[in-house]
Amino acid sequence: MFTRILTASLVLTALVFGQAAKLKEIKPGMNFFKKDQDIQMGKEYAQQIEQQYDVLAPGPLTDYINFLGQKIAQQPQAGGFPYVFKVVNDPTINAFALPGGPVFINSGILLNAENEGQLMGVVAHEVSHIALRHSTNQVSRSMLIQLPAMLAGAYGQAKGGLTGMLAQIGVGLGANGLLMKFSRGAEQQADLLGARMMAQVGYNPIEMARFFETLEAKSGRGKSGPDFFSSHPNPGNRSKYVSEEVTLLPQRDFKADTGRFEKMKLLAKNLPEPKKKAGAVPNQPEKNQDGSRTWTGENFQVSYPGEWLGLGEPKSPTVTIAPREVIKQEGNNVQIGLGVVIAHYEDEDGRFDFKADTQKLIQQVMQQNPTMGRTMPPINQHQINGRNVYVAKLTSKSSLDGGNEIDTIVTMEHRGTMLYMVFIAPERQMQQVQRDFDAILNSLRLD
Ligand SMILES: [Zn+2]
Known part of the structure; x- marks a missing residue:
């Protein structure tokens, strides 16, 4: 009896893995943080982002991005993090993923995308960074010595929360970008995992690669200032490896489309001037008498x-x-x-x-x-x-x-x-x- 069950499950395993045999396994790298520390950290940083940037209040644009985002978030590879998707009123081409779930998409992404698949590509790419825990992996690799001791010790008692503690060792969203600057290897991983999840929800992954390549061409001309590629460096050959990946995927029927894209793009175009500019001037101490x-x-x-x-x-x-x-x-x-x-x-x-x-x-x-x-x-x-x-x-x-x-x-x-x-x-x-x-x-x- 026992043997038979075992045999049956072996066959099943072979079937499941047999189908995906050619797909490279993509999994998170070493990490000193626990998953719930990713989540905690992301929440704390998200509050900072909300203060600094003109994040849109709930409304049709946010609903739309969130609708697309949740489709990806429900995929098994997304790791079950509590994903939240928001739109930042900022025409520069950028998007970012905080550890453990928060995703912010600039309105500039919508303005530059040509179709829903391209937008979905950015969403799937960002979700993949979170699922693969690239931010905390990056910090773990850079702080091989300080971090384990710190996380083991004071976590939970620290006044400024986890982010406050990280700030003490110079890790933050702003100062050095350590949390947000991904490696080229991480970029490729996020492309490939994103491609798989896109395909699963019916969008053609090649749109993601094409969009990134169009954006790269635009950003090189210094048109719109800070952008996507300073935190997401181009690994090169995106179209090539993404289209190769597509040939290995079981799903090849890419017909998903909500039909809402053009209307949403128009909404993004007609947003008012951003209330808070990205990178707003932080509060400064009062001037002394001598002006310093x-x-x-x-x-x-x-x-x-x-x-x-x-x-x-x-x-x-x-x-x-x-x-x-x-x-x-x-x-x-x-x-x-x-x-x-x-x-x-x-x-x-x-x-x-x-x-x-x-x-x-x-x-x-x-x-x-x-x-x-x-x-x-x-x-x-x-x-x-x-x-x-x-x-x-x-x-x-x-x-x-x-x-x-x-x-x-x-x-x-x-x-x-x-x-x-x-x-x-x-x-x-x-x-x-x-x-x-x-x-x-x-x-x-x-x-
Ligand atoms: Zn990236």
Whole structure:
């Protein structure tokens, strides 16, 4: 009896797998987060997004996207996350998926899509990132050492929730884009899994590949600013591998269409001006009498020119300060080609050794910036406001003018660990900003 059941189930397994034998298995990579931590994190970030962007209130457009989205969300490969689909009133071509379920689609996607299949392609692609847990996988891979200890320890007790804790180690939607910048491998996975789910609900996956290729062609001309491809890098050959995938799929009858696409596109076209611009200026501390502003971080204060912006969470261990006009926000990824970054550095072993830690920090910065070259710069010791500091100068390629960029790293001891400042400027503008940099450095107060 027992044997017979076993045999029957083996046959069944062979049938199921036999059919899909040629399809490559696509599954999530290593991850230190639990699935419910993905969900928790996504909810917390979604609140931030709702505050920052002009997310449309419930209405026909949101209903439409949600209707399409839920079709994909119900597919077994979507992993059963609590998916929520919303439309952002923003004509730039972008869409993003937060861990654990929230998907935001810019109205710009609708405006540029030619048919429902193309829109569905973006939806299926974003759902795949969530299902494959690419964001938290990316963070897990980048924080091999800090993250496990952190998640094991303070989770649940942290005041600012999971996102607050992640912000402490420099992970967020804004500052470094670590959560949102997918690898090319992840992009291809999201295309292929998205293609399968699209096909299952009756849409031709090739529309997704075609749409991405059209968008890529448009975005290269710098037309509409921050876009999809800064967080979703093009893996190349999309049409080719997606059409190959289609030949392996059991479903080839792609006739699904709600017939509502053109009407919805028109609604998107007639949306009012966005109420909040993407990347709205974060709240700044009041101006001081001399026109400067003072940022209060965790155990430090620093003043900066009144027309510059402080970017970060107040009272947190890190802040980025830069002139408004040089802040390049590509999707959720903020880049500065001129400005100052202040943060804490802690060595893996957790033991403080001022000079050795300074060297390790510089090595890491060099590794993260391929244009910096491989030669360790000289490290000089100075006194600033009675404090011992190390100073090192690095050169890289400027994102502002394509010339040289000078990155000056200043490190100092602070509460048994190391605080560092990186002063970033194109070589050609160094003279103009030197006074601002000096003022910022001299204003630093540690407590
Ligand atoms: Zn993507």
